[in-house]
Amino acid sequence: MPQEYIPIAVLIILATGLAFLVVAIGHLFGPRRPTQRKGQPYESGMRPFGPGTRRMPVHFYLVAVLFILFDIEVVFFLPWAIVFRQLGLFGLIEMIIFIVILLVGYIYAWKKGAFEWE
Amino acid sequence: MIPDIVLFIILALVAVASAVGMLFSKNAIYSALNLILNFSSVAVLYLILGAPFIALAQVTVYAGAIMVLFLFVIMLLGAERLRRSETLPYQQPVSIILAAILAVVAIYALLFRPLGIEAASVANPDFSSPAAMAEMLFNEYLLPFEVTSILLLVAMIGAIVLTRKRQRRVQR
Amino acid sequence: MNLSNASASLNAILPLVVVILWACALLLVDLFITKERKGLTALLAAIGMLASLIITLARLDLEAVVFNGMVTVDGFSNFLTVLFLGSGIVAVALSYDYLKRMGLEKGEYYVLLLFTVSGMMLMAVASDLIVVFLALELLSIPLYVLAGIATPRLDSEESSLKYFLLGSFSTGIVVYGIALVFGATGTTSLAGIVDAITAGSAGMGLLVAGAAMLLIGLGFKVALVPFHMWTPDVYQGAPSSVTAFMAIGAKAAGFAAILRIFIQAFPALSVDLTPVLWVLAALTMILGNVVAIAQRNIKRLLAYSSIANAGYILLALVPYGQSDVAADSVASALFYLLAYAFTSFTAWSVVIALEQVEGKGLELEDYAGLSRRYPILALTMTVAMLSFTGVPPTLGFLGKFYVFRTLLEGGFPGLAVIGVVTSLISAYYYLRVVVYMYMREGEPQAIRDPWLYIAATASAICLVVLGIFSQPLFAWASQAMLH
Numbered sequence: 001m002p003q004e005y006i007p008i009a010v011l012i013i014l015a016t017g018l019a020f021l022v023v024a025i026g027h028l029f030g031p032r033r034p035t036q037r038k039g040q041p042y043e044s045g046m047r048p049f050g051p052g053t054r055r056m057p058v059h060f061y062l063v064a065v066l067f068i069l070f071d072i073e074v075v076f077f078l079p080w081a082i083v084f085r086q087l088g089l090f091g092l093i094e095m096i097i098f099i100v101i102l103l104v105g106y107i108y109a110w111k112k113g114a115f116e117w118e
Numbered sequence: 119m120i121p122d123i124v125l126f127i128i129l130a131l132v133a134v135a136s137a138v139g140m141l142f143s144k145n146a147i148y149s150a151l152n153l154i155l156n157f158s159s160v161a162v163l164y165l166i167l168g169a170p171f172i173a174l175a176q177v178t179v180y181a182g183a184i185m186v187l188f189l190f191v192i193m194l195l196g197a198e199r200l201r202r203s204e205t206l207p208y209q210q211p212v213s214i215i216l217a218a219i220l221a222v223v224a225i226y227a228l229l230f231r232p233l234g235i236e237a238a239s240v241a242n243p244d245f246s247s248p249a250a251m252a253e254m255l256f257n258e259y260l261l262p263f264e265v266t267s268i269l270l271l272v273a274m275i276g277a278i279v280l281t282r283k284r285q286r287r288v289q290r
Numbered sequence: 291m292n293l294s295n296a297s298a299s300l301n302a303i304l305p306l307v308v309v310i311l312w313a314c315a316l317l318l319v320d321l322f323i324t325k326e327r328k329g330l331t332a333l334l335a336a337i338g339m340l341a342s343l344i345i346t347l348a349r350l351d352l353e354a355v356v357f358n359g360m361v362t363v364d365g366f367s368n369f370l371t372v373l374f375l376g377s378g379i380v381a382v383a384l385s386y387d388y389l390k391r392m393g394l395e396k397g398e399y400y401v402l403l404l405f406t407v408s409g410m411m412l413m414a415v416a417s418d419l420i421v422v423f424l425a426l427e428l429l430s431i432p433l434y435v436l437a438g439i440a441t442p443r444l445d446s447e448e449s450s451l452k453y454f455l456l457g458s459f460s461t462g463i464v465v466y467g468i469a470l471v472f473g474a475t476g477t478t479s480l481a482g483i484v485d486a487i488t489a490g491s492a493g494m495g496l497l498v499a500g501a502a503m504l505l506i507g508l509g510f511k512v513a514l515v516p517f518h519m520w521t522p523d524v525y526q527g528a529p530s531s532v533t534a535f536m537a538i539g540a541k542a543a544g545f546a547a548i549l550r551i552f553i554q555a556f557p558a559l560s561v562d563l564t565p566v567l568w569v570l571a572a573l574t575m576i577l578g579n580v581v582a583i584a585q586r587n588i589k590r591l592l593a594y595s596s597i598a599n600a601g602y603i604l605l606a607l608v609p610y611g612q613s614d615v616a617a618d619s620v621a622s623a624l625f626y627l628l629a630y631a632f633t634s635f636t637a638w639s640v641v642i643a644l645e646q647v648e649g650k651g652l653e654l655e656d657y658a659g660l661s662r663r664y665p666i667l668a669l670t671m672t673v674a675m676l677s678f679t680g681v682p683p684t685l686g687f688l689g690k691f692y693v694f695r696t697l698l699e700g701g702f703p704g705l706a707v708i709g710v711v712t713s714l715i716s717a718y719y720y721l722r723v724v725v726y727m728y729m730r731e732g733e734p735q736a737i738r739d740p741w742l743y744i745a746a747t748a749s750a751i752c753l754v755v756l757g758i759f760s761q762p763l764f765a766w767a768s769q770a771m772l773h
Contacts (some may be wrong), residue, residue, distance in 0.1 A: 004723045005165060056194040058281045064187045065277045069270050071183040075175050076263070079252030090293055091256050094263070101267040104314045105274040114278050227495070260296065261357045265412065265424045268310060272405050272428065275317065276435035279398045280450075 024088055062114055122166055129166070133159040146192045150185060157181040169246040299356035302363050305342040306411045312338030313404035320397030328395040329386060335400035336382045339407065354542035354732045355417070359479050362417035365769025370546050373631060374539060378407040380745050381535035387739035388531045388642050390567035394440055401527065402439075410543040417554070419468040419478040419504075422547050423633055426464060426511070429543050430457050433536055435687050437528035449527025456520040460510030467503030470496050480555040483737040487558045498562050504551060504638055505566070511544035513551055515574040530645055533589065534638030537596045538631045545603055545627060553610050554771060560611020567608045568705055574601030575712040583719045586654050588641055591719060594633075595678060598716060599630050599711070605709055606693045609700020618699060621768035622692035628763065629677065629689030632749045632756070636674035639746035640667050643736045652734060656686035657723060658732025666743065667736055668727045670750035675720040680713050683757040692764060 041048050080087075080095055087094070109115065133156055140152035157180045233244035244250050255263055300307055316338065320331050346368060354363045381403060387397050409429025416422045434457060438450025472478050474496035475486035486492040488577045510517040525533045556563065578598025585591040606623035609615045644660075644667075661668035677686030690713065697706045728734075756763065 039211055060194060061187075061191065062277055062281045064190050066274065068179075068183045068187055069274050072179060073267070073270060075179055076255075076266070078174070079171060079248055079255055082249050083227045083252040083256065087252065087256055090296070093293070094260060097264055101264070101271055101314060104317060105271040108275060108317050108321065109278055112278050112282065114165075258358050259300075259360075259420070261360055262420050262424055265421075265428060268405070268408075269424065269427055269431065271314070272402070272431050272435075275398055275405075276401065276431060279396065279435055280404075280438055280441060 059117070066109060066114065069105075070102075071100075125166060126163070129159045129163050133163070147189065150188050150192060153188070154181050154185050157185070167246075171246065171248040171251050299361070300352040302356045303361060303415060304655065305346045305375070306369055306408055306415070307337060308342045308345060309356075309404055309411065312341070313401050313408065316404065317398070317401045319693040320401065321547050323397060325395060328389075328397055331397040331400050332386045336379050338404060339375050339378045339382070343372065343379070346371050346375065354430040359481055360418035360421050361415045362539045362771075363415055364771055365766075366546075366550065366620060366624070366771040369767055369769065370542065370627075371411050373628060374407055374410040374414065376630055377535060377538050377542070377635070378403060380749070381531065381539075383741040383745045384534055384635070384639055385531040386644055387737065387742055388529070388645075391737065392440065392529065392647060394529060396439060398486040399436065399439055400647070402436050406430075406432035406436070406451035406535075406539065410539050410546075413543045414546050417480045417550065419471060419480070419551075422551065423468060425460070425543070426461055426508075426547070427552055430461065430511070433457075433532070433540060436532045437524060437536070439532070440529050445527035446529060447527075449524045452511065452520050453524045453528075456510065460507045460517070462507075463503050463510070464507030467500045467505075467507060470500030470503060472500075472501060482549065483555040484558075487696065494559075497556075498559055499723075500553075501556050501559050501563060502566070505548070505563070508544050508548050508551075509570065510542045512548070512575075513597045514570050514604060515577045515597065518574070518578070518597045518600075521597055522590045522593040525596070526587065526589045529637065530589065530642045532592075534635065534642070537592070537638070538634050540562065541596065541600060541603075542627045542631065545600075545623060549607065549623055550771065552607060553616050553620060557613065557616065558610050564608060564611055567572070567604060567610075569704065570704060571601050571603075571604040571608060572708050574598065574604060575709060576601075579712045579716045582716065585719070586655070588652050588654060588723070591654075591723075592637060592641070595716070595720075596634070598712065599626075599678075601707060601712075602626060602690060602693055603630070605705065606696050608697065608702055608705060612700055615696060615700045617768060617770060618692075618696045620771055621764060622689075624767040625692050625760075625764050626689035628767070629753075630754050632708075633677040633684075633686050635672050636670050636746055636749040636753060639742050640671040640674070641748070643667055643739070643742050643746070644734060646735060654726055655730075655732065656734055657726045658730035658734065660727040660732075660736075663734055664736050666747060666760050670746045671727060672724050673750040673753050675723050677753045679717045679720045685753045685757050685760070688757055688760045688764075706759060 076098065077095075080091065084091060136152045136156040136159065140149045140156060143149040143152060157176060161173045161176040161181065164170075164176060316331065316334055319334065323330050350368050350372075351365075352363055352368065353365070355361070382400065385399065385403075389399060406429050409425050409427070409432070412421065412428060413425035416425050433696070434450055434454040437453050438447050440446035441450070468478060470485065474493040475483045475491070477483060477486060483492070483497075483583075487494075487497070506517060510520075513521040525537065528536065552563070575598055578594050578596075578601055582591055582594035582598065585594060603623050603626050606619050606626060610619045641652070643664075644656060650656075657671075660671070673684065677684035680687045680690040682688075690709070694706045694709060697703075697709070
């Protein structure tokens, strides 16, 4: 196990510990007087009816999928940035082709209104 | 410091436990959370194997982006409250028998190595450093890299074609 | 890799580059083509594939190993590239009027068609398992979308979802197989795998497991029994023009991968794999043909027929381990694929001509009396059915002839007997279609679209006429795979 990951491990432990700590503090010191009303989901004062979930516009999913696609694209930039200098012009052209192909998709998505809300 | 084997055993236990948890959770959201734990422990396994970039990709793409999409779908669809679907009556016994056969064969193969399955040779420590990997990706694997962008483009077109509303088209 | 050898590499796969760039450009151009003029998109798509086809034909004897050995351009890949591009162009001809009638005019249809063709072309030249995987994805993902392009029609959505789930599952198995092969040999290049086996550094047990998983995953794509479950539902639900292309292109691409991988990289494993191939081929022929008898819906019937045909193509591969037969193995498989492509396109264009909105006109009864009202359609369909059955002098007969000859050369008379017997069984349901068309009374409805008729009659004529030129065609198909 390479030693240089120890700071990251410490950070993870701290973050997890903090999360537990915050929840625990709220649990220990916060007043709790639950009533039936309080347990209900908040719907602007109305009495809730029906299930909380309903059919959502498919647009939400589309945005999520597009996010993932561009996210994966970004993953490729990271190694490229590391060896950018060694690769020189060749690497630049390579990356430009990669980006242009995705840019075609971006223009298409834009023109089709995939990023618009109604 | 802690030897790798101890780390490996701990992580392996976490990975297996979270995988089992994912399968047996009644609630789909717990399944998804278990899967995130599983992905994260596998990411650390990659780190131990000396593949930091793969570990990073595992966390950002799988544990991050894809699981967000999973949770998104589960919550919006309300799939966490779906009843268990009917299974075929013979499905469970057959699957248990098949799984048992697989387990026995796998243990036999691993312990006695009858088929000449060698242990993987230890790779050069620099083999999968981000820089070495990038050198390979952008030189030797040039074609697969570019084809990946086309794949992403096709996926984008597909997502838009299949979800676009009919008639009322938003255009400017 | 540097600029000059990258451009040399790109030059070697120029037809593929043309199709991909054309698809990207068409995607943007289509944004400015109004819904009423989608014929223009169809035309442009066909022109792009035609340009690529001309480039391929102009340098048919090109041989090159480029992209660090990941891509091999040779006689094998050139043959398949011509087959894929030709199928793509015919698919456009079948689609245009069909989409208009079904209200499915979307420019993306043709763009996705170009992308799936490019995936198939990549598969034909792939000589590295990583490229095989990417080609598999590039050809499959557009097909998943195309199968569902008739959304919100439920059967189309069902078809798309089933194809997607089982298809990505099988791709997963392919990736697993690649991982095992990599673990056994330390390389994904087909040439490297051979080197590792000869050097004795490969873990053979792991390698056999990997090869078996590759066979299973690719077997899903080409619909071998027992990995065929998705086929009837997907073929039935997808729009017919998509099904026609899927039945030909995806199957040919899957076999391209199987042939290239097994013959080039795994001849050393033939002791273990030949019995498996034997059983798979026998099961596929028997189940495909027997279940087809029960089908009343023409799309399902053709789906089972395509399963059975996968079995016949696999026959050619069974003796692949014998080095003196391997060349004939490739040639007869390619020739069969060509015959299958022509036959299928003939049959599917008639199906498309008869299909009405909302899945009507697809039952066998709807073909009753076709010979009276639409003699040309009935005649072309008859030629297709005879070719599927394997009646001389059609191309289908020659395809089966070469496959069986390869089998006998390899010393598998038992399997050849199964092949002949199942062919006889298949005559029952193929000829039943002919009986319906000629001997039953009915009022069939068909459309008269010039492109469809041209496609149907041209491929029917090819089925009969090309039979005469089978020798040069077979010689072309036997152009060696570069090792």
